Amino acid sequence: MKRALVAVGAVVLFASSTLAQQNDGFFMRDAVGMKSYPAAPRLAERAxxxxxxxxxxxxxxxPDAILAIQDWNASGRQPMRNGVRRRLPDVVDMHLSSAIAAKSAITAFGRGVVEATSHGTIVWSTMxxxxxxxxxxxxxxxxxxxxGAVLWVYGAGQTxxxxxxxxxxxxxxxxxPSVSxxxxxxxxxxSSMNAATSFSIREILELIDVGVGSIHTEDSPTCLVDATCVSSSTFAQVSSARKAVASLFFVTSDGGAVCTGxxxxxVASSGTPYLLTANHCFHDQSSASSLEAVFDFQTSSCQGNFNRDTSPTxxxxxWLVSSSTSDFTLVxxxxxPSGRVLLGWDANTSVVSSGTxxxxxxxxxxxxxxxxxxYSSTLVDTSTGTCTGFSRTNFIYSSSVGGQGGVYGGSSGSPVMLSNGRVVGQLLGSCxxxxxxxxxxxxSTVDGAFSSSFSSLSPFLSGSGATPSVCTQNSTTMCLADGRFAVSATWRTTDGQxxxxxxxxxxxxxxxxxxxxxxxxxxxxxxxNACGLNQKFWVFAGGLTDVNVVLTVRDTKNGTTKTYTNPLRTPFQPIQDTSAFATCP
Incomplete structure (x- = not known):
């Protein structure tokens, strides 16, 4: 199956939940979480x-790696790839300490250059x-x-x-972030007072001009419809939809990939920037952390010019939750950026009846x-055949006969919407x-059904008390099970230390x-992760000590926490908790 085109948006300035399984959209005038940064030092460039x-x-x-990407895309496999991970012939290792504060002049350091500034900071730069x-x-x-550490990335002469x-x-x-x-x-x-900083650069991601190969016999790219040309008479909520959809660029173990979300x-219209896409696009924190979401990537006028670099990114x-059952990911x-629409949704199966x-x-x-x-539109078809592994219980099948537009790679994960602008699923692909x-x-166009996904999405969208956070690896916290669980420990000795x-x-x-x-x-x-065995996450631990130890394990996806305590003057007892967290998926 291949990614198809799929739709977006509804805009309602004041959201309400008329039923437990539906919600209206919400317009966000102001930006959320956007940070401002001081001017970049541009040290390597100046030097x-x-x-x-x-x-x-x-x-x-x-060349073989480029051909492999082209072959992958031409065959309709998913997600659409647009980049290759390349190892560097020489590793760039950077280690800063407060001792460097004595270097007032620009000095070669760690395959880069370093300088202590007059305002009490240390700057390192490379190219x-x-x-x-x-x-x-x-x-x-x-x-x-x-x-307080700040990093900047930029290309020659770029912002x-x-x-x-x-x-x-x-x-x-x-x-x-990527640079052109x-x-x-x-x-x-x-800060020169707290300068302990280190990292290694062993690889880069080179993003390439993607292509899907030759056009198929029954294929005509002219079927695509520029969303700028679509009026409210065709889709009443099209202007709102366009303020909600983003082109997604992210990194997987295979390289760069693209989707839509x-x-x-x-329900509370809290302004939390939840984004829905497809599980087959990505389904872990590593890819979510690498995500670049490009909004307002559109033509300047109907059939006009376009430039991704001018769009807010x-x-x-x-990462919050994913499932292959109905192929969704929520992050x-x-x-x-400002001027966004957070789309409404409907989890009732009755709203996607045949012909909708x-x-x-x-x-x-x-x-x-x-x-x-x-833009594209299709009509729900409950009589057409299904593809193996994608049942009607979990997926919506629709036909482009009587609709308009087309479906291609890159559209995966885009929200599919009713005429009132409520989301009822996200794009899987074509069958x-x-x-x-x-x-x-x-x-047929196939979308993961929101009705099937809702039980997993509702803790976040319905405000049922989930308190997700991000696991940040540091000197006292390790992030395990693909970064989902934050693990920390405290200790106490007999003399009170x-x-x-x-x-x-x-x-x-x-x-x-x-x-x-x-x-x-x-x-x-x-x-x-033993979700495939007993629908649980397991915790094992062992110790080589008899001091008091309190081990804390927190599921950052929903805030669930468990603690394990080893008493003072007691040899550390093994922990083999195969029912630790019933928080799958």
Missing amino acids: AMVPAVVLPAAATSI IRVENAHRIRLHLENVMLPD PIGFGRELMDGNGSLWT GGVVYLDVEV GLLND VNGAQ KLNSI TLHRVSHPVPGSDIFPQS GPDPSAGCDVRN SGNGQAVRLTSDTGYFTFFSATNVEAVVKVL
């Missing part, structure tokens, strides 16, 4: 630094070049950033993009470009004789704590 690392052009150095690159992102690993620890995932790494062109600068500024309103999100964006018109706004990729907002043919009316355990993460599931010395391991912890 005319030569590149720390140079990578040759992908087309000549890794990497990738020949003939379209866009670049840097992968920072083993990241340790002090409070710097500021960010901080909010982009870190549970593994202690982050992907920088073949040169990327990175600046870091920290839409903002959702909660937000970076990073907290909370770190921020949203469904509307979609998404970002298809029919050729070499990711298209600006495009039929040639699902890769975006305009082939013989295909006490403190926080120092956390060291070994794998995605396992880590250990030291209490008195970095070379003396005191407790080992493991958190496992």
Whole structure:
């Protein structure tokens, strides 16, 4: 199956919940979570630094990787790929300390340059070049950033993009925002009084011009409809929908990928920037942390020009919940720009009866470009055949016969909406004789049903008390089970000494704590995802101590916390809790 085009939005200035399973949209005049940053130091640029690392052009150095992406997209596999992860021939290791405050002049340091400023900060900067690159992102690993640290990334002559620890995932790494062109600068500024900072850059993500190969026999890209050309007589809520939909760029283990997503309103109209997309796009914190959501990516006029770089973009999100059952993912964006619409929704199955018109706004990729907002509509068809593994209980089937527009890769995850603008699902893809043919009316369009997803979404959208947060890896907290669980420990001795355990993460599931010395391991912890076995997350721990230990494990997805206590003067008793957290998925 392949990604299809799907729709968005409703706008209602005052939201209300008329039924437990439906909600109206909400207009957000002001931005949420948008931060302002000081001017970037641009140290490496000012110092005319030569590149720390140079990578040759992908087309000549890794042609097989580019062909693999093109073949993947041409076959209609999902999600649509648009980038390749490339290892650097030389690692950029950066370690700052307060001792560098003595360096008042620009000095070569750690494959970059460093300078102590007159206002009590230390700045480090580097530059990497990738020949003939379209866009670049840097992968920072083993990241340790002090409070107040600010980073900027930018291309030659471009406006710097500021960010901080909010982009870190549970593994202690982050992907920088992308910059266009073949040169990327990175600046870091920290207080000279608290300068302990370190990370490594071992790889970059090179984003390429994507393509899906040749057009199929029954395929005509001219079926696509520019959403700017669509009036309210076609879709009453089209203007609201366009303020809710974003083109999504993110990183997976296979490289860069693209989808579409839409903002959702909660019952309380709290303004929380929930965003709905597809599970097959991504379903973990690592990809959510790497997310770039581009809003208002649209033509300047009907069939006019478009430029992604001029559209407001937000970076990073907290992954909340995903399921392959109805193919959905819900995240909370770190921020949203002003003038957004948070879409309403309806989880009642009766509203998607046969013949119901469904509307979609998404970002298809029919050729070499990711298209600006495009509109399509289909009609629910409850009599057509289904695809294996995608039952009508969990998915909505519709036909483009009698509708307009088409479906292509890149549209995956876009919200599908009723004429009143309420979301009833999100796009899975196409099912039929040639699902890769975006305009082939013989295909059915398949959307994950909101009614099926609602039991998992309602704790967030209906305000049932869930208190999600983000696990931040630091010296006293390790993030386990793909960054979902925050694990910390405290200790106390017989003579009254006490403190926080120092956390060291070994794998995605396992880590250990030291209490008195970095070379003396005191407790080992493991958190496992056993949802496929008994619908639980398991916690295992063992200790090499008899001091009082309080081990705290918190599920950041919903705030559920468990503590395990080892009494003073008692050898640490093994913990084998295979019913620890009944919080799947």
